[in-house]
Amino acid sequence: MEAMNDIEKTQQAIDILRKSRRIVALSGAGISTEAGIPDFRGPGGMWEDPALFDRLSASGFSRSPTEFYKDSVKLFSKFAKAQPTAAHRLLVRLQQLGKMQAVVTQNIDGLHQAAGSATVYELHGTYRTGRCTKCAAVYEMAEFYSEIESGRLEVPLCSLCGAPIKPDVVLFEELLPVDAWQSSLEAVEKCDLMLVLGSSLVVYPAAQLPVMALSAGASLVIVNLEETDFDRMATVSVREKLGEFAEAALAALQ
Numbered sequence: 682m683e684a685m686n687d688i689e690k691t692q693q694a695i696d697i698l699r700k701s702r703r704i705v706a707l708s709g710a711g712i713s714t715e716a717g718i719p720d721f722r723g724p725g726g727m728w729e730d731p732a733l734f735d736r737l738s739a740s741g742f743s744r745s746p747t748e749f750y751k752d753s754v755k756l757f758s759k760f761a762k763a764q765p766t767a768a769h770r771l772l773v774r775l776q777q778l779g780k781m782q783a784v785v786t787q788n789i790d791g792l793h794q795a796a797g798s799a800t801v802y803e804l805h806g807t808y809r810t811g812r813c814t815k816c817a818a819v820y821e822m823a824e825f826y827s828e829i830e831s832g833r834l835e836v837p838l839c840s841l842c843g844a845p846i847k848p849d850v851v852l853f854e855e856l857l858p859v860d861a862w863q864s865s866l867e868a869v870e871k872c873d874l875m876l877v878l879g880s881s882l883v884v885y886p887a888a889q890l891p892v893m894a895l896s897a898g899a900s901l902v903i904v905n906l907e908e909t910d911f912d913r914m915a916t917v918s919v920r921e922k923l924g925e926f927a928e929a930a931l932a933a934l935q
C-alpha cells in the first residue's frame with residue numbers, strides 16, 4: 682500500500698474527528714507557540730540553558746526564590762499577554778459539537794480556559810495562582826508578577842506568615858497533582874479518540890496516556906511539527922503546523 686501524503690493524513694485526521702464522540706485531547710507547549718509562548722525543546726527553547734533548568738527546579742526555588750522569580754516572570758508575563766490559537770479554538774468547537782470529554786494539558790498558561798474549554802486537567806499546574814510555602818494560604822499571582830517585572834518586588838511573601846509564595850506550577854523534581862492525574866486517567870479510559878496536539882511526548886507520566894488510550898480501544902491522532910516516539914502506534918500522525926491543521930479542521934467542522 683502506498684504511504685499517505687500530508688494532505689491525505691490531515692483529511693484522515695479530520696474524518697476521525699468527525700466520527701469521534703468522546704475525545705480526550707492531550708496538549709503540550711506546541712499548542713501555544715503560535716500564541717508567542719516558546720516551547721522548551723524546540724530550537725532556542727529554554728532547555729538549551731542547563732543553569733536555567735536548575736533555577737526553575739523545586740530545589741532551585743528553595744535555594745533562591747529571587748532567582749526563580751527573575752527567570753520565571755519573563756515567561757509568565759508572556760502567558761498573561763497571549764491569546765488562544767486556532768488549535769485551542771478547535772477544541773472548543775469540538776466541545777460545542779458535544780464531542781469533547783476533557784482536555785488534559787501539560788501547559789501552565791491557562792489558554793484552554795481562556796478559549797472556553799470547560800473541562801481542563803492541568804497536569805503541570807497553573808501560573809495564575811500560588812500558595813505560601815509554609816501555611817499554604819492561596820494567592821492570585823498577577824499583581825505580584827507585575828510588581829516583580831517593574832522591579833518593585835523580588836519575592837512575593839505571605840501576608841499571614843511572611844514565608845515565600847510559590848506559583849502552583851509543578852516544578853522539576855515535584856509530583857503531579859493527584860486529582861488532575863486521576864481525572865485524566867478516568868477520562869482516557871472512556872475516550873474513543875486521543876488527540877495529541879503539540880507535545881514531544883517525552884515528559885512522563887503524561888506520555889503514558891496515548892498508550893493507555895490505545896489499550897482502551899481508542900484511536901490515536903498526533904499533530905506535531907516533529908516526529909514523536911509514538912507516531913508509529915498512531916492511527917494517523919500529522920506533521921504540520923497546528924495553526925494550519927486547526928484552520929482546516931475548523932473549516933471542515935462548521
Ligand code: NAD
Pocket residue numbers: 708709710711712713714715718719720721722723726787788789790791805879880881882883884904905906907921922923924
Ligand atoms: P515540548 O517543548 O517538549 O514539545 C513541544 C512540541 O511541540 C515539539 O515537539 C514541537 O515540535 C511541537 N511544536 C511547536 N510548535 C508547534 C506548532 N506550531 N505546531 C505543531 N507542533 C509544534 O513540550 P511538552 O511536551 O509540552 O513538554 C514540555 C514541558 O514544558 C511541559 O511539561 C510544560 O509544562 C512546560 N511548558 C509549558 C508551556 C506553556 O504553558 N505554554 C511552555 C513551555 C513549556
